[in-house]
Amino acid sequence: MSRATSLVSVxxxxxNLTNPNVVLVEVDEDTTLYEKGHIQGAITFHWRDxxxxxxxxxxxxxxxxxxxxxxxxxxNDSTVVLYGGNNNWFxxxxxxxxxxxxxxxxxLIDGGRKLWELSGFPLTTDVATRAATRYVAKERxxxxxxxxxxxxxxxxxxxxxxxxxxxxxxxxLFAPAHLPQEGGQIKxxxxxxxNIPWSKAANEDGTFRSNxxxxxxxxxxxxxxxxxxxxxxxxxxxxxxxWFVLHELLELGNVRxxxxxxxxxxxxxxxxxxxxx
Amino acid sequence: MKTCGATPGGPxxxxxxxxxxxxxxxxxxxGGVGDGVPNGAPVGNxxxxxxxxxxEFTAEVPTNELGQFRFFAAPGEWTVVVLAHGARxxxxxxxxxxxxxxxxxxx
Numbered sequence: 001m002s003r004a005t006s007l008v009s010v011x012x013x014x015x016n017l018t019n020p021n022v023v024l025v026e027v028d029e030d031t032t033l034y035e036k037g038h039i040q041g042a043i044t045f046h047w048r049d050x051x052x053x054x055x056x057x058x059x060x061x062x063x064x065x066x067x068x069x070x071x072x073x074x075x076n077d078s079t080v081v082l083y084g085g086n087n088n089w090f091x092x093x094x095x096x097x098x099x100x101x102x103x104x105x106x107x108l109i110d111g112g113r114k115l116w117e118l119s120g121f122p123l124t125t126d127v128a129t130r131a132a133t134r135y136v137a138k139e140r141x142x143x144x145x146x147x148x149x150x151x152x153x154x155x156x157x158x159x160x161x162x163x164x165x166x167x168x169x170x171x172x173l174f175a176p177a178h179l180p181q182e183g184g185q186i187k188x189x190x191x192x193x194x195n196i197p198w199s200k201a202a203n204e205d206g207t208f209r210s211n212x213x214x215x216x217x218x219x220x221x222x223x224x225x226x227x228x229x230x231x232x233x234x235x236x237x238x239x240x241x242x243w244f245v246l247h248e249l250l251e252l253g254n255v256r257x258x259x260x261x262x263x264x265x266x267x268x269x270x271x272x273x274x275x276x277x
Numbered sequence: 278m279k280t281c282g283a284t285p286g287g288p289x290x291x292x293x294x295x296x297x298x299x300x301x302x303x304x305x306x307x308g309g310v311g312d313g314v315p316n317g318a319p320v321g322n323x324x325x326x327x328x329x330x331x332x333e334f335t336a337e338v339p340t341n342e343l344g345q346f347r348f349f350a351a352p353g354e355w356t357v358v359v360l361a362h363g364a365r366x367x368x369x370x371x372x373x374x375x376x377x378x379x380x381x382x383x384x
Contacts, residue, residue: 030339037322085339114339117322120362165335176336199334204326204360 003211006095006248007110008081010119016081017041023074023130026113027051027084027094029237037123039083039116043072043130047090047237051097059140059259065101066135073130076104083109083116087199087206093240095248096257100145102138108244111206118205144247146230146256148264151190152271159229160193161218163242164262168234169195171275175234183234184266188275190232194221195277198238201245214245225252232258232265286379288345299372301327302347303380305340305359317383319344323361330354359384 008016016022017040024042026034034044045051050068053060060068074080080098084091091112098106109116117123146154154160167173174183189195200217201209208214215225223229229246231239236259243257258265265271287302305325306317325346326337330353338346350372357380359366364384372378 033339036342087337114324114360118324118360118362123322166333197334204358 008107023078027090029086041128062137069135075133080106083112085113088112089237092244093237096240114206146258156192158227159223161231162193162195163198163233188273191272191274196221198241228254232261234262236261299350299352300377305344305382326358328356
């Protein structure tokens with residue numbers, strides 16, 4: 001839980017491409033990206049088919065997580081290195097997922113797929129295969145996950161951070177401007193939430209800003225680091241990005257990702273909602 | 278490699294409700310001569326960022342295999358930033374409904 005243990009650079013990845021203990025995993029919003037080209041040796045998880053239960057709205061079970069990792073050749077002592085497109089949105093969601101199930105050594109490529117490409121490093125279409133393992137997951141660590149009743153209880157009491165765009169926060173849009181407009185039943189935000197878009201934590205090349213800049217970003221928006229914090233967005237991926245910033249980079253222990261996010265909250269009957277900036 | 282065709286720049290606009298959308302789109306080409314004719318090699322792994330009139334990030338899309346990108350923006354002033362290996366281009370545009378902005382970005 002620090003910049004040193006949770007992040008790796010693209011140069012580090014280059015030096016570890018043939019390290020047998022390192023497993024690169026690409027997780028994208030656009031799931032066609034992997035087959036068009038990926039980092040040598042990388043496997044891929046599909047954010048919906050692999051990481052959503054499918055029947056009920058929830059994370060996959062411990063048993064399914066174990067089966068997914070075993071099938072893909074990830075061992076309990078593997079160094080899992082995640083990356084993806086769209087500024088690592090879905091890769092940070094997968095990072096959070098690995099933490100939920102207690103994987104010991106999981107890291108994120110700073111800058112993700114974008115910085116890898118902008119650096120001119122090669123991609124391959126060769127699909128990597130790894131010998132199956134017998135992965136054993138831990139029970140879910142719910143200390144980093146927020147549920148709706150906890151979010152409602154936090155209104156006006158502890159930090160709630162809405163990491164969506166200002167237009168989604170104010171109630172003009174359901175979803176980011178480049179995506180179909182679907183989401184909750186209504187538009188708006190959770191009362192007393194501070195709007196700190198995920199993008200403010202990232203540099204143009206997709207890397208994270210310095211810890212000094214990140215700390216100032218949240219503090220100047222009114223986030224009290226001494227209190228508990230819940231981050232949310234629309235479906236829990238962008239808020240996993242901001243959870244990563246707060247929990248892993250700024251090393252705050254009391255931060256949870258509300259993965260139900262606005263698609264759940266904005267569909268609840270009778271809960272308070274605010275609109276406007 | 279040279280590209281050609283009746284529509285320079287971004288993806289085909291057939292099916293887009295231009296009357297109600299303020300489209301900003303284009304194509305990123307490498308080695309073109311910058312004369313508005315798409316005659317460079319498409320850059321299929323560029324990243325295009327859309328910044329609002331205050332310079333705040335609004336959206337980012339990767340280019341497709343033809344080097345093309347598209348945003349559905351609100352009418353007004355925007356900055357398009359193109360990032361590719363060894364290149365960075367910044368263009369100021371004004372989005373309007375009914376009048377798509379179609380850019381050729383030579384890097």
